[in-house]
Amino acid sequence: MPVLLVERAVVVIRIMFVSDQYPPMIGGVPQLTRGLASDLVKRGHQVWVIAPNYGVRDSQRVEQGVHVSRFTSIEWPTYREQRIPFLPFTPVYSLLKECDPDVIHIQSPVVLGNIALILAGHFAKPIVVTNHYLPINMSRSLTKHPVFSKPFSTITYSYLVHFYNRCDFVTSPTRIALDLLIERGLRSPSQVISNGIDLNRYVPGPRQPEVLRRLGLPEDRPLILHLNRLSREKRIDVLLHAVARMRMPAHVALVSTGPAEAELRALVQKLDIEEHISFLGYIHDSDLVPLRRSTHLFAIPSEADLQSMAMMEDMVCGLPIVAANSYALPEQVHHERNGFLFTPGDSEELATRLDQLLEDEELRTRMGQESLEIITDHDRTKVLEQWEDLYQRLARVTANT
Known part of the structure; x- marks a missing residue:
């Protein structure tokens, strides 16, 4: 009997990523956010990114097919390269109105993430947020402090869980990362979705x-x-x-x-x-x-x-x-x-x-x-399909309410 190949139906999704960490900042969150955004563009979707600008003015440009809007910021006093944007409520509001995304995906629950969460309610847009953070990411000295480590971790998780419970859906790249949130009161619907890896790009080979x-x-x-x-x-x-x-x-x-x-x-x-x-x-x-x-x-x-x-x-x-x-x-x-x-x-x-x-x-x-x-x-193709399915599901639920 011949094998029947069924192509997966592709629906164009309009996605807006919001992250306080984005290249040229170096690190896992900037890298994976840019990678996910550009991969989704390659799959035919429309993608916008809201991120801090390292210059003195706001800017908008297309990077690898992604529409990136950067907003003026200053350096975080205790964390080199982390940026604090100047609370761009009005331009982010205008951008949301103009782009009309089907879903907003927050990658960091800091300044821009809070602005997006507040404004999303005005437009009835579903919010998905990915947890990449541990208390030690905020401050290793306080996490390891003999007196302040426990209250600092408690405060950090309280903030994260409070933020995530205001979102429509929460994801985390690993099971333990999600379980740490659930144990501390996460109530929003949630799912483990790996960051994924391109199995065709990184392959074994001879020593060079x-x-x-x-x-x-x-x-x-x-x-x-x-x-x-x-x-x-x-x-x-x-x-x-x-x-x-x-x-x-x-x-x-x-x-x-x-x-x-x-x-x-x-x-x-x-x-x-x-x-x-x-x-x-x-x-x-x-x-x-x-x-x-x-x-x-x-x-x-x-x-x-x-x-x-x-x-x-x-x-x-x-x-x-x-x-x-x-x-x-x-x-x-x-x-x-x-x-x-x-x-x-x-x-x-x-x-x-x-x-x-x-x-x-x-x-x-x-x-x-x-x-x-x-x-x-952790095949990247399977991971992208998981994201597409989640975005479509959230967009449909919102459209029907």
Whole structure:
């Protein structure tokens, strides 16, 4: 009997994303928001983004097919690169009236997110919000403080849950991230939707020494990759202390920038491991896949990731992972299957696991293959279909009320 192929019906949706974090800011939320917006445009939808402007004036331009409206802002006093827009109620109101989106998708519950939530009621627009935040993302010092950590976490979650309960639908990229909200009183309808990964873009391949030479990395020793924003809650200091304890003469490539870079460089000098560490800063996408293919493993000691896009990209490239056993990282890193989990903050245990993988090529290969199997559940195409289904469902409900 011939197989009948049924094409999925595509309905054009008008989506407005609202985020206080958007490129050129570096980080997971800016990256995934821009990626989701541009991917939806490629699938035939109309997409607008409301975001802060790093300049002195408001601006509007089309970026990768996405209509991006940026509003004048200042830098957050305690968080470099985070912006505070100047409460643009009137222009956002005008934009909502002009664009008439079917759904508004808030990616950060801060200034612009609150403005969108307030104004959406005037236009009877459904609001979907994605949770990307933990209390430690707001302030690591308060989260770890012996006296103030508990009340700070309580206040932070109270604010997040209060905000999300005013929205029509709540999503989170991982189960644990959503459960943390439900345990603290989330009542709005909710669903886990992964950030997703392009399984065709990030693929395994042969080692490419030319990219190592181009980036000034050694070719004669094992290479450990770490790609994450250089901020305190990402605990890159734990990785540096682990390098100082390792038996294997490995080299660590730190990709990205961030507010903690100066103190991390100082720590490298203090530990006397300059020959084992490279600060590569921002690397163009064209170099990232070849770099991953030339890497032995990916290490992530973060205590503040609800879903690491960089880790998922490395898994698609067939790399084994060594990750902190923290929050949602174990949802993708299955201990002793596609890598190892270590006790958060324990640099000695991390060093042991790194040595164990680097000393055993067969183990790395097996675990890398397991990474490829695990990550297939996060296929970007399936994730985009989930978003389309959710947007259409919310738009239909609103239209019928």
